Amino acid sequence: MPKQRNSARRHLELKRRIWWFKIGVPVAMRSHFDGRTHHRENLQTSDMRVAMERRDQVERDTRSLFRDIAAGKVISAATLSAREHGTVWRETLTDLRVADDDARNEFGWSPLDIAVSVAEEATERLRGKDRKEFEDAFTGKVPVDEHLEAYLKAIALADKTTNERRGLVKRFARWCDKEALKLPEINRRAVGRYVTAIIEPMDRRTAKKHMTALRGYWDYLTLRGHVEGKVMDGKAVDSPWLGQTLPDNKRRVERGDRNSGERAFDEKELQALLYGDYPEEVGAEFRQQIEDALRISCLSGMRLAEVVTLWVEEVHDEVFDIQQGKTRSAARKVPIHPDLKGIVERRTKDKKPKEWLFHELAGERDPGDTFGKRFNRYRKALKVDDVRDGKRRSAVNFHSARRWFITQARHAGHAKETIKDIVGHVPGEKDITFGTYTKGASEEQNRACVEAVKLPKRA
Structure with missing residues (x-):
């Protein structure tokens, strides 16, 4: 079999200096993709090396989705819940906001304009609980851990580290639930309250793990457009977790504290x-x-x-x-x-x-x-x-x-x-x-x- 030409750029497409993932959708599966012949996903970086890394993960996820559709594990868009529809529309609009806006129809409408209009019509057709669930998902008013499993799948760490990070993020999510805070409401002030109340009393090593897990999750949310934030060179630069200080471990040593760490068996x-x-x-x-x-x-x-x-x-x-x-x-x-x-x-x-x-x-x-x-x-x-x-x-x-x-x-x-x-x-x-x-x-x-x-x- 001849070697694929330019394999380094496989499934990559450059649009206005932003790299996108692009893959053909098998004919039998196009109904699951609204009839589209190709599936695209914004990689949100202008750095080709970063794009290649993200491309590899997105490709694995997409091919896994194809296998699930073929096995009958994935339902069609027509049977999605109101909340799932809201999430799909939110992610679609996020992608279109950074897409090529030059392609306009004869009335001067861009793909983003059309999508917003269709999403508004979808909202008007819903009533009661369904409408609220759609609007909450569409506006991102979801629990803090809404995208946790997608994040853990994307970073692909060892099982032990994955479980540890899941537990740390869920602990923050439980605190947010008690404080009646949804994802868009997490700002620097809310984060500061959590750091003061929960993280500062921790042992420094535990606190560091906690901060690492939450910073990583927030970077992912920012890069994927689930929360507002600036992105430069493929990195989130204004996360509310940046600049939050860890507890100072240079404390006065009291009687009985000297041997408080882990030790050898006697x-x-x-x-x-x-x-x-x-x-x-x-x-x-x-x-x-x-x-x-x-x-x-x-x-x-x-x-x-x-x-x-x-x-x-x-x-x-x-x-x-x-x-x-x-x-x-x-x-x-x-x-x-x-x-x-x-x-x-x-x-x-x-x-x-x-x-x-x-x-x-x-x-x-x-x-x-x-x-x-x-x-x-x-x-x-x-x-x-x-x-x-x-x-x-x-x-x-x-x-x-x-x-x-x-x-x-x-x-x-x-x-x-x-x-x-x-x-x-x-x-x-x-x-x-x-x-x-x-x-x-x-x-x-x-x-x-x-x-x-x-x-x-x-x-």
Whole structure:
């Protein structure tokens, strides 16, 4: 098959220095598109590189829509509710406002003029509840989270991050609902009230995540024309979230505050997790994976996701050969502790190179999150918990095993730089000597450091 010419510009159309997405509509589906032969969508950018990125996402969404129509999952425009009709008309007019306005008919009417007139006629035909629903959707007087799922689909983040952002935006939406605020009524003053009442009392890290989610959602709303706002070079520049300050974490430290953050397991907690009676309510089928993963993390300093997603081929020559991870330093070789050899032999036996060490998690959509929830149930059932006032998360969790390894390696007298190499921490920007001019600890240093860590004995 000959290569498509100018494939970089596929489905792209430039109109008055704004890029549009354009794709042909199959004949059998044109009734769903008001008889149009082509479907267009404003990409709202003059930057071709940005347009190509947005084009790829819109193309995926459109082809998914085509498949749904073919499968009978999409209803025709004639059966849309009054609210859905209002939303369609609002989005249509938003597109036409930035479209080529030079094409006018013999009476001097532009496509936008005609569309406004038809929308007004549609409003006049409705009565009662239907008319109010149409007008609310048409004017954008909808709940704050009206476009949340479309936003989450557009940004295509990892499942865990997607769920986190959904929860944060919905929290703001619930507050707006209590305050009787609709989407067009969210201005800088309303946002400031929310920041003062809800975000400022939060821990700084939690507050930062909250602000990031809401700023991102508002940028999407602005770019898609759901809220008013200026757009320059494909970016929203006057969001009500811009300039909102985060709480200052440089507070006075009071008695008891110094150790209020997340921490390593202490010896008694780790003994309970390693040797305590297995709690029946967790499920016996999870026992082996919990015991194995906990020991691996305690004796390697590996992160949860690194442990549970290892391939068999990444366990070789007495090292865990981690190929990917959270940071640029995550790819590394961690010596296998002598006390882990039995687990490794059992979990690699008769497996193919691309199979998972923790094969029982391979079918999970988000194996790290799934295992983390199981471990938390296990931990709590064994009374290993540390929830402080004003904190949502326990100060101990699976990551405490990694912290425990680092603590034990440090207490054994090993160099900070060696420990960083093993656990995959990024060298400090100011640490020129060890961050720039060395290639890291030697294999012997790494192995000596790992083997110096010992699990606590039974109580």
